Amino acid sequence: LSTWHDLVTASLIGTERTVVPPVGIPGLPPAADDPGDPAAILLDRAALLTAARRAGRRPDRAEPLPVCEPDRRPAVNPAAAGRLARLLGDQDPALLVEWLTAVVARGLRLPPQYLPALLDLARRLQPSRAALADLVAQAGGPRVQWLAALNPDWKFVAAALAGEDAWRLGGRGQRRAYLAALVASDPATAQDLVNSSWAAADPAERKMFLLVLADGLGLAAEPLLEAALDDPAEYARAWAAELLARLPGSALGQRMAERALRCVRLEHGERGARLVITPPAECDASMRRDGITPGPAAGPHPPAYPPAPPERIRLLLGVVARTPLRTWTDAFALTAAQVVASRSGEWAPVLFTGWTRAAIAQRDHDWTAALISHALAGRLPGTAAEIQALGQLARRADPVLGVPDTLPELWPDAPPVISAALGVLRFRYDMLKELSDDGHDG
């Protein structure tokens, strides 16, 4: 008797050109010769056989997968799991990195169903965000390794190299992690390693060296960074200056403070304290060495900017942004909030932008709080530079600022940038608080 396959073949050829094969179905009497339309007969037999084949379907056999190692860490609570799903939907790598860092720090386990999407995202952002891949590997634990063994696309997390192999063979993220660990355990060897690798390293790599050393060593990295201020490569000089400006107590910071106080004076007049500004006249060699670049300011200036030549405004901004923030509070005997609130007329946007950049670089919580509060309750930031700096400040601020009632109320018609900045802070506060809430399941 014929099979389904014969019927399909006959239907492909067409009953005009072939005969309809007889079909037998177990349990049914064989079809009698039918005098009707062969096409109709073929379709009727096919219908019978379709129902019979579907109803009589036999199961297959599978080859089981290996069983994944257990992960003993407690799972994140359902609220945090829901947030992870939304973060993945938004594809916002910066927030994801922050969230995953907090998960790893608290020793929690990720909901496994989100690991594939996380792995795909980490893979897509691989070269630029090596940190994300490392975090996914850590937070995902053995389940991530199990998945990576099934999907070649995810091999990048399985290639966790240990020890010196990470330095010799690893990607930038792994090299960075290796160097950071070495800085913590054996700073002298770490410095030697950087010295011996410097000549062959590309610009991004050198930037990474400087970042890790500045982060891990603090002031102990100062001699190396000071030496890099005289490096032949411009980007190395610029980064060394940038990092020295972040180091509290650095000589560069001291030089900047002296420049800054020559430019900004506190005057007590009949209408209270105000800041009087004298922007730097020119960019001398020592300023240039400390990372302040001369030349025309980028982009047109909004009309609110003070009546001064653009390059002098830019020099002032460069100096304020690199000046240790305690310079102002010490010299004027005021709190950060009082300094920020002091009148400075048309120079206010320049000072606000400079202080905001300094607060970001120096990770200064008091100033961050003062600047955001000022933007919320005091003068509206008006210029593009101010708005951009404020947005970055809110992103980097300590999430503690998002605690309800820490910051002033938002008035209803606040410009979007302010509500967005506040929204980011509240969001990050909620996000981290949620991870620490009780109610981990499993």
Place this chain on the structure above:
Amino acid sequence: VAERWNRARVLALARDASSLRAAQLLATGRSWPLTGAADGSALWGECLGSAAAPYRTVVDLSGPAYRCSCPSRKFPCKHALALLLLWSDDAVGPDGDPPEWAATWLASRSTRASDTKDPKPPADPAAALRRARQREARVATGMTELDRWLCDQVRQGLAASQRSGYRHWDDIAARMVDAQAPGLAERLRALAAVPYSGSGWDGRLLEEYALLRLLATAGREQAALPPPLRDTVRSRVGFTVRQADVLASATPVRDHWHVLATRDLDQDRIRIRRVWLRGQHTGRPALVLSFAAVGQSLDDSLTVGTKTDADLAFYPAAVPLRALVAARHDTVPADPPPGGTIAGLLAGYAAALGQDPWLDTWPALLDATPARAPFRCLYDAAGEALPLHPGAADCWPLFALSGGHPLTVAAEWTPRGLWPLTAWDQGGMVVRL
């Protein structure tokens, strides 16, 4: 009084992440100078926005359904979501009578709702009868035409179908629309994709043609069929049964219905949501369908992983599967549902096919483990396996959740394989796939 929804249930209504984020920012008393609620059945509020006048937002909790004066075309918009969030935090104004702008809309909703439940009798019974007879005649002619078309295909050979293009099926589908047989039209339109569905397409096309001829034949001879089979044939051809008639004629089945899975499909500018239920005591499967125009919100009242004590009214059919929620009594605590075996699934499907040979989507609830060889599949404790549907994406979340361990999986079983929709991990946590 409806139970206050928790935050998670509200957040689940958001159409996308951006409206969610916007809603969370708006969900503060400062943005809402006026809010109110009516006895847990409706909410309203005025939200300060960028426009001069505040936006006016109303939520009918029974749908839920939303109305807002903002220009957003998302349903629910961020204002409606924010209002629900406030309510979930117990931060809306006191119960009371809605202001006029909210009351008008709410009243029009409740009239419409009662309209669909108690349709007025047709104005002219004689004319209605005449129209019904006309339709029967048109459908019968259409089925004859379809049968002829099907036989022509097989006479000329299906080999040409791969070169035919969509028009080939769209034309005959359009003729079935003219013949007022939308069920046949829909099946035909779906066939256009079959020649491009990979190896075995020829067999699948023959199956569909054969089942369509069977349907057309059964439709023409429906008078000779037993009533339940006749109902099945008529509904597959495209005759609809009014909800009111279902509610009036069916004996309601009361049970604790576990909401196992939902699947949303877009079809011809209409969004369809299938919700699969299973009765805890009766063991009966049920399918609740809801429809919405693209951009409108689908019925969210049945949440996957929950269990509802409810009366279901089943549409008449040889295998009664589709049902309406006739009355909801209570939400009961849900534990993971008990999964079955693959042998049990196949036996149940075979029995159902004996009643309704056109049945090609059957609910599966299995205790099973996913595997990737010899093809992606689920296997049970007896070692029996069924393939996953090739269209069901890569199913990585299912694999990630399993880690090589068994799960309870709710899926749709089709002749091409299992389409996994929901899984319960070993801790009993429900995950929509």
